[in-house]
Amino acid sequence: MNNIAGQAPANESRRAFIRFGLIGSAVVASGATLATVSGCASNTTPASGYRQLRDADLTLLRPLVPVLLVGAFDPTDDNIEHTLHGMDQLLDSAAPGAIADLHQLLDALQVAPMRRFFTGSWRHFGNQSTAELTETVTQWQQRNYELSRLSLRAISQPLLWAWYLTEEGARSTGYPGPPKKVLAA
């Protein structure tokens, strides 16, 4: 019932968008086959306890958290999970179409040639050490493709934003916080 037009979700159109939309030129540039990419795009089931992020997405994002938010907190499994839940909550307010775009991007990053195109590295994030992944992110943010720049921002922005919206994240900046609103009893 998310469909404001009252129509069934148009999976076929989504598939078409994969070819011609966000990552269309990346597909062409990397030489990946359309079947490989669109084959990955069908799963929209969220991971247990999540509303938008899927199990496969978490395999990419978990190793990225301590790199993108280095020094923000002790990167224990619990703290990483907590941060990813914050990101998930932000995404839960996003338009379904925007989430579909993000899912497509994350699907693409599961595929080695696409990863190479976007980030400059072939290896899955889960198979890189924190030091290696830090290097990957550094080269990723300097890649000279518009879609590379977009892809890093699309993933890092909601993650970093979610952290700095927390009380702990906000206070770590030196921001003393807002006044207190006291309601009449």
Add this chain to the structure above:
Amino acid sequence: MIQDLSTLAIRNIADPWEQGIAAGWDVIDGAAASEDLTLDADVIIVGTGAGGGVSAEILSQAGLRVIMVEAARLKSSNQFNMNEGEAYRDLYQEGATRTSKDAAISILQGRAVGGTTVVNWTSSFRTPEQTLNHWQDTFGVTGMSAQDMAPWFERMEKRLKVSRWIMPPNANNDVIRKAAEKLGWHWDTIPRNVDGCWNLGYCGTGCPTNAKMSMLVTTLPEAMKAGATLVHSTEAVSLDHDGTRVTAVQCRMLGEDRQPNGHRCVLRAPTIIVAGGGINTPGLLLRSAVPDPHKRVGKRTTLHVTSSGFGVYDNEVAGYYGAPQSLYSDEFTWRDGATGKMGYKLEVMPVHPGVTSVLLDVSGERLREEMGELPKLSMAIAMMRDGFHEQSPGGDVQLRDDGSPVLDYTLSAHLLEGVRHSLLSQVEMHFAAGAKKARARHSDARYHTSWQEAKTAIEGYRYATHFVPLGSAHVMGGCAMGSDETVCVTDSDGRYRHLKNLYIFDGSVLPTSLGVNPQLTIYSITARNASRLAEKLAPSASATA
């Protein structure tokens, strides 16, 4: 002497909606619906922002039976706790994640009972004369010269307590004065729509003291007192029409989780006003397949595309506290005339941690370091005056597969030249104001400690989509007004040309952007057009009102 408002308690603020509902205001909560609804009235107003609020007050006070429908959930001052995350989730379109179609431009737009007026930063400028003249000359807009509009500006300035801000600016805004005095640039004080403002700095999360004269505390309560009905948590899905008239507004009710709860609502009236704002108004019209012979619905949507420049100072700036916008510079707004090179207005924006982490556009060690300088950070913005030059046609609102609207906006060479020029100006401004380091918002940018070094670097950046992240807090156009039917879908009185009883009273009628923050323009044009409509629908009541 670190500024710290965290120990300040805000007490004894009456919530006008809690009191009004207790006094019997007719408020229907879609989330609480247990059945489908059909309601009839004289006028249906879709949306409760700057356009919907002003329309509702004028028409209900003229004696007309008004029903307002609003997708957002009613939230008022008792719930405005200055929490950034809660505000984005509850008071902004798409939880503040709205972007243009290719995600090159972030779009901060309100989604609230009261619309964007609940979360804007209170800047209240009259429409520039150059803009009004351009509309007349290029789009055939009639009856809206500066002279024609003066009484409407005066009326709304008085209604919403607009006056030049007399308190000293916070240090974030004072950057503009200091730099302008040194560089010989124009600067001035911003008029604000506030009454008894506490100068806290939380306009963007819903005013906790009700000092901001948003629609939520002004026109909407007056409309409710005059007998209007508010149906909130209820989203207009489409307009039923027979090709000549709109016959009903089809709505779906939304639960507290903002998802449809399965209940429908049908609103019927002889007159329909759509005031959903840029993007959502054209989206509703496109979903409704309204007659549109020249395919102009959604076209010419402008954004005041906004670039940013950061300065870090030796002394505390505390840009999170104090009136968020109190000074501006028009040094470059008309730098090459109305239709020449892209002009831009210089202002600053509030420096709260969430939004700043997004704006800085870095990660890892750099982000930690830059966020650690938050108390000493000033964030300038430059609002591009798009829509005036032929290479700046604005974007097109389109529908996604699920029927939700999205704005396709291409960054033209004309716009990117303005972005480059504006990044140079903003960084120069920071150095002139005494910043110890400054940088542009560009994905290749680094902080520099001298203007000459920064200038060389900024001139060398690549200016292309996604290399320079951009934002917008002003969505205008998409249902342009004017006399040229092949370009403009509404006439200068806001009537939709191709359906007899449909009026567009919101920012989507603006045929270009403005060169100033848009709220007072939308209030004033709506006051003019809603008053004309009231005279037509209720001539005797309007004469005595």
